[in-house]
Amino acid sequence: MEFLLENILNLVGFLVGLAIGIMSLIGFRNTGSPTLFRLTIAFFSISVGFFVIWAGYMMEDFVIKSGNIEKWIQTLGIIVQTVGYFFIAFSHSIKSFFPKSRYFRAVGIFPLFLISSVQIEHIFRSVSFILLAYGAIETILSYFENKNKGAISVAVGLALLALGEFLGWYSFVFPESILYSISMITKIGGLIALFIPVSKIPLTKIKFDDNLE
Amino acid sequence: MVEYRTHMKIIGDILSTTRDDLQDEDGATVTYLIRKANISHSRISRILKTLVSQGLLEQIDTQGSNKYRISQSGREFLQAYYTFTTFADNFGLTI
Numbered sequence: 001m002e003f004l005l006e007n008i009l010n011l012v013g014f015l016v017g018l019a020i021g022i023m024s025l026i027g028f029r030n031t032g033s034p035t036l037f038r039l040t041i042a043f044f045s046i047s048v049g050f051f052v053i054w055a056g057y058m059m060e061d062f063v064i065k066s067g068n069i070e071k072w073i074q075t076l077g078i079i080v081q082t083v084g085y086f087f088i089a090f091s092h093s094i095k096s097f098f099p100k101s102r103y104f105r106a107v108g109i110f111p112l113f114l115i116s117s118v119q120i121e122h123i124f125r126s127v128s129f130i131l132l133a134y135g136a137i138e139t140i141l142s143y144f145e146n147k148n149k150g151a152i153s154v155a156v157g158l159a160l161l162a163l164g165e166f167l168g169w170y171s172f173v174f175p176e177s178i179l180y181s182i183s184m185i186t187k188i189g190g191l192i193a194l195f196i197p198v199s200k201i202p203l204t205k206i207k208f209d210d211n212l213e
Numbered sequence: 214m215v216e217y218r219t220h221m222k223i224i225g226d227i228l229s230t231t232r233d234d235l236q237d238e239d240g241a242t243v244t245y246l247i248r249k250a251n252i253s254h255s256r257i258s259r260i261l262k263t264l265v266s267q268g269l270l271e272q273i274d275t276q277g278s279n280k281y282r283i284s285q286s287g288r289e290f291l292q293a294y295y296t297f298t299t300f301a302d303n304f305g306l307t308i
Contacts, residue, residue, distance in 0.1 A: 023300065024300075027293070027296075027297035027300055027301075027308070030290070030293035030297070031221065031290070031293055031294055031297055031308060032221075033221055033297065033301075033308035035301055035306050035307065035308045036297060036300075036301065036308055039301070039304065039306070088304070091304070091306050092305065092306070138305055139304060139305035140305075141305070142302075142305030142306075143305065146302060148299075148302045148303065150299070150302065150303035151302065151303055151304070151305050153303070154303050154304050154305070155305070197303040198300065198303060201296060201299060201300050201303075202296065
């Protein structure tokens with residue numbers, strides 16, 4: 001059951017990320033907007049992140065057959081997804097996410113050499129949660145300004161992804177519980193909610209124009 | 214509250230004026246665009262120069278003064294601008 005849900009989640013994440021990423025890229029190529037460039041990076045990263053984990057599961061199931069996905073593959077996928085969530089949050093004007101002083105950078109990086117990939121995965125899950133929650137709050141605030149109904153769906157999508165990350169992280173405490181399955185179902189719901197308003201954007205007659213760069 | 218307009222939004226305003234709100238068939242004068250787009254002369258001059266060089270606006274010399282009219286590329290750009298403004302709005306962002 002968990003294996004099936006994990007595959008559905010990663011495949012849906014890969015496809016939704018790819019679709020929104022391509023749309024953002026078309027928008028960037030046609031308008032040259034930096035916001036659309038950041039969204040392109042964000043959603044291609046999210047797509048690649050989900051693809052890496054999905055490919056890991058496929059490799060495990062059909063080639064390696066060890067019964068467990070390689071931890072480093074899952075960690076890599078989550079890190080790439082986190083980069084995507086960072087760019088969504090960054091588009092909402094996060095000015096300085098990482099500490100700037102040289103001392104703090106050193107202190108911040110040093111522990112990464114001391115902890116295992118399992119812990120790294122959970123660090124990035126918690127970072128993803130913060131970025132997604134920030135993105136959801138900013139998006140819902142923008143709804144109150146311009147009353148664009150699509151923003152509600154995107155905010156709900158980001159919030160469900162954040163909740164999914166939180167439950168996924170929390171399942172680390174209760175590894176055998178149903179929490180991880182609920183986390184994956186929540187994330188699938190979040191990705192679908194994210195895609196609904198984007199799917200309504202008409203792309204007829206929009207084309208790549210090399211002269212507008 | 215004063216609304217902050219991005220560079221892209223100002224370009225959108227100028228192009229939509231030259232498409233939908235022209236004084237006459239020859240095009241819009243700089244003064245007219247300044248009033249409609251609510252922007253300073255020095256800034257609009259730079260933007261108009263860029264838009265003409267990119268082929269989004271056509272510059273017409275009539276009786277010693279320049280007038281501006283939207284080109285076919287400009288119309289396509291404006292359509293893309295409106296489409297992706299809605300797209301970005303869904304994410305609570307401005308292009």
